[in-house]
Amino acid sequence: MAKTIKLKLITGETALIDRTDYHLVKEYVWRRGGTENRYAASLLDLGDTITTIYLHRLVMCAGSKDIIDHINGNPLDCRKENLRFVTSSQNAANRTFTNNPFGYRGVCYFPKKRKFQARLMEGGGVFRSPYYKTPVEAARYYDKLARGLFGEYATYNFPEEGERGVIPKKSDNEDSED
Known part of the structure; x- marks a missing residue:
């Protein structure tokens, strides 16, 4: 008997949960x-109010x-092997997308200097790299910082074996076809 169940959502997608x-x-x-309709959710009528419950939070008995x-x-893979309790910093470090125009996570551009810098926040502090001529150099420095601060929780611009990489934002003029 399979240990994973495919749970059909009324919106047509499938979520994964443990049989248990x-x-x-x-x-x-x-x-x-x-957020952005990313999660499996259900509405719960409590009589005088309606609240939303999330599948991943329910199976983890999250407070x-x-x-x-x-x-x-x-976000639809709600098997316990794919879920973990984290801090807000760890959760942010594990985000799989980047939303800057350079396509690299944690990279900023300074027009007055015409240079790039890696920036990473942790515990209320900001870690900054030296300035670099290219976004690639800054992105590599970001990865170095992220490995030291977040380890397994981070996603990387240049992932090593077993690490997760970021998904660059598509530019507005990029075709949506492959």
Whole structure:
């Protein structure tokens, strides 16, 4: 018997859960919800109010202040082997996308200097690299900082074997076809 169950959402997608958690989730109607409709969510009618519950939080029995991270970056993969409790810094470090125009995580450009710098935040502090001529150099320095500060929780511009890489933002003029 398979240990993973494919849970069909009413929005057409499929979430993954452990067979041992099916009893927790079978009574709910699941759909996409939450931030950017990324997560599996269900509405719970409490009589005088309606609240949203999230599949990953339910299977981890997360408290209201707990942060749950999807290790592989797939918010519909709610198997316990893919979920872990993290700090907000660790969760931010594991984000799989970059939203800057250079396509590298943690890279800033300074027009007055015409140079690039890596920046990373941890515990309220900001870590900065020296200035570099290219975004690639700054991105490599970012990876060095991230490995030291976040280790397994980070995603990298230039991942080594077993590490997760960032997904660069597509530019506005890039074709959507492969």
